[in-house]
Amino acid sequence: MKPSNRDKLLAQGMRVVHELGYSGASVRDIARAADVPLSSFTSHFASKEAYCLEILELYYLGTAALIGRTLRNDALAPLQRLRDYFDRHENVIEANGVENGCLMGNFSVESAAHSETIRLRLTAMFADIESAIAYALDAAVAAGELAPIADSAGLAAYLFASFQGAILRAKVEHNPVHLQRYKELLFSRILT
Amino acid sequence: MKPSNRDKLLAQGMRVVHELGYSGASVRDIARAADVPLSSFTSHFASKEAYCLEILELYYLGTAALIGRTLRNDALAPLQRLRDYFDRHENVIEANGVENGCLMGNFSVESAAHSETIRLRLTAMFADIESAIAYALDAAVAAGELAPIADSAGLAAYLFASFQGAILRAKVEHNPVHLQRYKELLFSRILT
Numbered sequence: 001m002k003p004s005n006r007d008k009l010l011a012q013g014m015r016v017v018h019e020l021g022y023s024g025a026s027v028r029d030i031a032r033a034a035d036v037p038l039s040s041f042t043s044h045f046a047s048k049e050a051y052c053l054e055i056l057e058l059y060y061l062g063t064a065a066l067i068g069r070t071l072r073n074d075a076l077a078p079l080q081r082l083r084d085y086f087d088r089h090e091n092v093i094e095a096n097g098v099e100n101g102c103l104m105g106n107f108s109v110e111s112a113a114h115s116e117t118i119r120l121r122l123t124a125m126f127a128d129i130e131s132a133i134a135y136a137l138d139a140a141v142a143a144g145e146l147a148p149i150a151d152s153a154g155l156a157a158y159l160f161a162s163f164q165g166a167i168l169r170a171k172v173e174h175n176p177v178h179l180q181r182y183k184e185l186l187f188s189r190i191l192t
Numbered sequence: 193m194k195p196s197n198r199d200k201l202l203a204q205g206m207r208v209v210h211e212l213g214y215s216g217a218s219v220r221d222i223a224r225a226a227d228v229p230l231s232s233f234t235s236h237f238a239s240k241e242a243y244c245l246e247i248l249e250l251y252y253l254g255t256a257a258l259i260g261r262t263l264r265n266d267a268l269a270p271l272q273r274l275r276d277y278f279d280r281h282e283n284v285i286e287a288n289g290v291e292n293g294c295l296m297g298n299f300s301v302e303s304a305a306h307s308e309t310i311r312l313r314l315t316a317m318f319a320d321i322e323s324a325i326a327y328a329l330d331a332a333v334a335a336g337e338l339a340p341i342a343d344s345a346g347l348a349a350y351l352f353a354s355f356q357g358a359i360l361r362a363k364v365e366h367n368p369v370h371l372q373r374y375k376e377l378l379f380s381r382i383l384t
Binding site: 019020022099101105106109110112114119122123126160162165166169171172181182184189 | 212293350370
């Protein structure tokens with residue numbers, strides 16, 4: 001079955017929104033990237049906000065799957081889950097072009113001022129990720145891999161925020177060294 | 193002397209760009225915020241890019257002054273400089289509205305894809321800040337406040353990136369807890 005115009009708009013358009021941003025990518029840019037008529041966009045999506053909410057959900061599917069394979073994967077040793085999560089997350093960022101950053105991080109800056117719906121959805125997604133990091137931290141303490149942590153939820157939120165910061169710096173410098181340094185310090189200085 | 197239209201465009205317009213973003217704030221929004229005719233913008237600035245570069249420089253003046261009073265202030269004990277820097281930086285973020293984030297962080301996402309000039313200027317500004325953080329870290333080691341640090345420039349870059357990440361999370365959640373947690377973990381878990 002050939003991909004529908006709707007599928008093309010989501011898949012190809014996500015790329016252009018990731019590169020040019022929520023405000024920077026016009027509906028015309030999105031339709032052009034998908035090689036469909038502009039009228040196809042308006043017949044499939046009520047607004048750019050509605051469209052961007054859908055690509056955000058699509059993007060997050062990958063994150064949720066990664067969490068299942070790593071942070072919440074009880075078959076792996078807990079610290080290994082954390083290593084795998086950040087390694088593979090870095091791979092995804094680099095595969096998408098380190099200069100494009102993370103779509104969720106980009107939307108945090110670009111969409112929060114324009115769409116309360118997207119802001120609240122991002123908040124819930126971040127809470128899910130942080131909760132999965134805390135789950136792996138608690139498992140690492142239970143397994144004796146880490147000393148007891150007073151506030152694992154707080155530490156998890158810090159670790160996730162810091163990784164988003166590293167992605168932001170890598171994006172502006174076009175340089176993945178920030179992601180590599182993050183992981184190095186995480187395991188040499190913070191989770192010891 | 194009354195402020196010129198140029199002054200008003202820079203001061204009032206910075207606010208609207210900080211709130212709505214590089215792409216989100218139109219030249220019309222900027223002129224309206226400054227209460228000057230649209231033609232005044234075009235007579236004073238060659239482009240939105242040129243204008244945004246000027247407000248970025250203005251914004252950075254505050255950061256450079258803060259660095260002089262804190263991180264590079266040899267009259268203060270080194271760890272105290274770091275505390276003061278992050279405390280006052282947090283105060284500035286909160287005074288501007290935590291939901292608006294940091295103009296430099298916002299431009300990292302919004303402008304890097306649109307302006308190579310702004311991207312390179314941001315990169316240089318971040319290098320200056322990181323260098324000042326490394327200066328304070330090195331001073332803390334020399335004063336015996338911290339154990340020797342293998343790569344103080346790398347740690348400084350990590351600390352700055354992590355703070356930008358905390359600002360980003362605070363922005364999307366409209367919640368300064370991320371900034372407070374950053375400082376707490378910085379001094380309880382990382383710089384110990």
